[in-house]
Amino acid sequence: MIGYSIGIDLSINGAHDCTVLDATGQLVQRFTFDSSSAGLQQLEQRIRAIDPSHGAPVVVMEPTGLAWFLPCLYLYAQLPDVRVVRIKTSKVAALRRYLKQDAKSDRLDSLTLAKMPLVDPEKLYAVDFPSAALQGLDRMTRQRARLVESLIGRKNRLQALLRGYLPGLMAAAGKPWEPVFRALLTVSLNPFTLAGAGRNITELREALQDKFARKALPENLLPQLRTACEHLTRLYRPIIEAGLLTEAFFDDVCDEVARELRLMDAEEQEVKDLETAIARRYQEVAPQDHLGTMPGLGAVTAPTMLAAVGTPQRFQNQAAFRGWTGIVPHASESADSQAKGLPMTKAGPKRVKLALYQAAQFARLWDPQLAKIYYDQMVHKGKPHHKAMGAVMSHLASRIHAVLTEQRDYVLRDMDGREITAREARIIVQTQYQVPAEIRAERRTSRRRKRDVSTGLHRGSAKRSSQRSSPSSQQHSTRSQAMDQTGAVVISR
Numbered sequence: 001m002i003g004y005s006i007g008i009d010l011s012i013n014g015a016h017d018c019t020v021l022d023a024t025g026q027l028v029q030r031f032t033f034d035s036s037s038a039g040l041q042q043l044e045q046r047i048r049a050i051d052p053s054h055g056a057p058v059v060v061m062e063p064t065g066l067a068w069f070l071p072c073l074y075l076y077a078q079l080p081d082v083r084v085v086r087i088k089t090s091k092v093a094a095l096r097r098y099l100k101q102d103a104k105s106d107r108l109d110s111l112t113l114a115k116m117p118l119v120d121p122e123k124l125y126a127v128d129f130p131s132a133a134l135q136g137l138d139r140m141t142r143q144r145a146r147l148v149e150s151l152i153g154r155k156n157r158l159q160a161l162l163r164g165y166l167p168g169l170m171a172a173a174g175k176p177w178e179p180v181f182r183a184l185l186t187v188s189l190n191p192f193t194l195a196g197a198g199r200n201i202t203e204l205r206e207a208l209q210d211k212f213a214r215k216a217l218p219e220n221l222l223p224q225l226r227t228a229c230e231h232l233t234r235l236y237r238p239i240i241e242a243g244l245l246t247e248a249f250f251d252d253v254c255d256e257v258a259r260e261l262r263l264m265d266a267e268e269q270e271v272k273d274l275e276t277a278i279a280r281r282y283q284e285v286a287p288q289d290h291l292g293t294m295p296g297l298g299a300v301t302a303p304t305m306l307a308a309v310g311t312p313q314r315f316q317n318q319a320a321f322r323g324w325t326g327i328v329p330h331a332s333e334s335a336d337s338q339a340k341g342l343p344m345t346k347a348g349p350k351r352v353k354l355a356l357y358q359a360a361q362f363a364r365l366w367d368p369q370l371a372k373i374y375y376d377q378m379v380h381k382g383k384p385h386h387k388a389m390g391a392v393m394s395h396l397a398s399r400i401h402a403v404l405t406e407q408r409d410y411v412l413r414d415m416d417g418r419e420i421t422a423r424e425a426r427i428i429v430q431t432q433y434q435v436p437a438e439i440r441a442e443r444r445t446s447r448r449r450k451r452d453v454s455t456g457l458h459r460g461s462a463k464r465s466s467q468r469s470s471p472s473s474q475q476h477s478t479r480s481q482a483m484d485q486t487g488a489v490v491i492s493r
Helices: 037-048 069-078 089-099 106-119 132-165 169-173 179-187 191-195 199-212 221-241 248-285 301-309 318-325 350-366 368-380 385-406 422-432 437-443 471-485
Strands: 005-009 016-021 027-033 058-061 083-086
Touching: 005 106, 016 037, 016 106, 027 037, 027 106, 037 069, 058 069, 058 106, 069 083, 089 106, 132 169, 132 248, 132 301, 132 350, 169 179, 169 221, 179 191, 179 199, 179 248, 191 221, 199 221, 248 301, 301 350, 301 385, 318 350, 318 385, 350 368, 350 385, 350 422, 368 385, 368 422, 368 437
Parallel strands: 005 058, 058 083
Antiparallel strands: 005 016, 016 027
C-alpha cells in the first residue's frame, strides 16, 4: 500500500523544493528546505506530521550530484519506516513532458517526482546503503574508472596530435608513451634537426641505447627515424619558407607532448596505488572472494562488480539484475509482429557494463557453457562478435547475481551439468566451441547499409525484421523451406 508520496527536487547550491501528495494524488502541502541541520530537521517534522494510518510515506528524488546523500541518510537514520527512492532522470523527464510539455520549474519537478509512486509503483526501488567499508570500495572503484578513462583520453589525444602535426613519425618511433618515442623526445621533435647528421644524431643514438638498456639497438631503427624526418622536412619546408610556421612550432609540440606524458605517468602511478588500496579493501569486505572463483573476474573486475551491486538481495530476481546492468535488448512488439536484433538498452552503470564485457571476453574461453552460447550466436545465428558478446554478458550477469546472493563459489560444469576442472573446461572449449576463422572474418565485415529515403530506415536492418504468425507468412515460410530442400534457388530479400 502506497500512502503519501513526497517528491523532492534537489538543488546542489540552493534550497530543495518539496511537494507532498496523498494516496489519491491530491496536493497536501509544499515547502522548501536545505541540507543544513535545521533544514533536515524541518523535513523530518513535516514527515512526522503526516497521518501514519495511510501507511509509510514514499520519498522520491533524483540522483542530482551528491545532493541526495545527506537527506537520504538523515531520513534513514531518523525515520527508518520511510521508503526513500532514487529514480532515473529520464523517467522523470518523460513524465514531466506529459504533464507540462512546455514548462519546467523546481515546483513542477517536485510535483512530477511526487506523482511517480502513483504512475509506476512497481519500478520504485529503495536506495541501497551497504556497509561503510563497501561504500568506500565503491568510491575507490569509481575513482579508478575515472582515472583509466582519463588515461585513455590522454593517449588518444597524443596520437591525434602526432598524426596531425607529425604524420608518419609514429610508424617509425612507435606510440608516444613507448621507449623509442620517449628517447626521441629527450632530443627533439624538430624533423629538420633530426634529419641532419652530427651531434643530434649522436645524442639520439645514446638516448635510444639508454632506453633499451642491455638490449641491442635494432639496426634499422635509426634509418627509419631519419627517413620519417626527411619526409616531414619535405612536407614542412614550403610552409616555413612561406612564413606560415617557424621551426619553433616543433618545440611547442615537443613541450605539449612531454607535458601530457608527465601527466599520464602521474595518473598511471595513481592507478597502481589505487589498485593496491582496492585489493586491501576487497579482502576486508569479501574475505572468501566468491566472485574471484568465476572465470574472468579478477583483481579489477571482481571489486568493481561487488562494489556496484552492493546488496544483491535488493534485486527481486536475475531478470531484474540483468535489467539493472543494461545488458538486455530493447523490446518492440505490435500485434503479431516482434522485432528482432534490437540493440542493448543504454541503462546500467558504465563501469559495470565495461567490467562485464572484460570478464565475458575471458570467461567464454574457459567456461564451456558460456563458450557454447558465444559459438551458437556466431556460427548458427549469424551474429557479429559484439552481439554474441552481449548474449554471453547477459548469462554471466545472471551467474554473478547467483554467486553473490547465495554466497558460494562458482563451479565449472560441462553441457551435461557435470562438475569439471579448469583444465577439462579449457579442453572442451578448444575442441568443441572454436569459431572458425572464416566465419569470424565474415562476421567482422562492417559495411554501412544504405538508408531508405522514403522511410528513413536502414534497408535489411535486423532491427526491423519481424516474425509474423499470420497464415500467409507461415505458408510462405513452408514454401521457402520446401524449395530449399528440393534444391531450388531460394532468393532472400
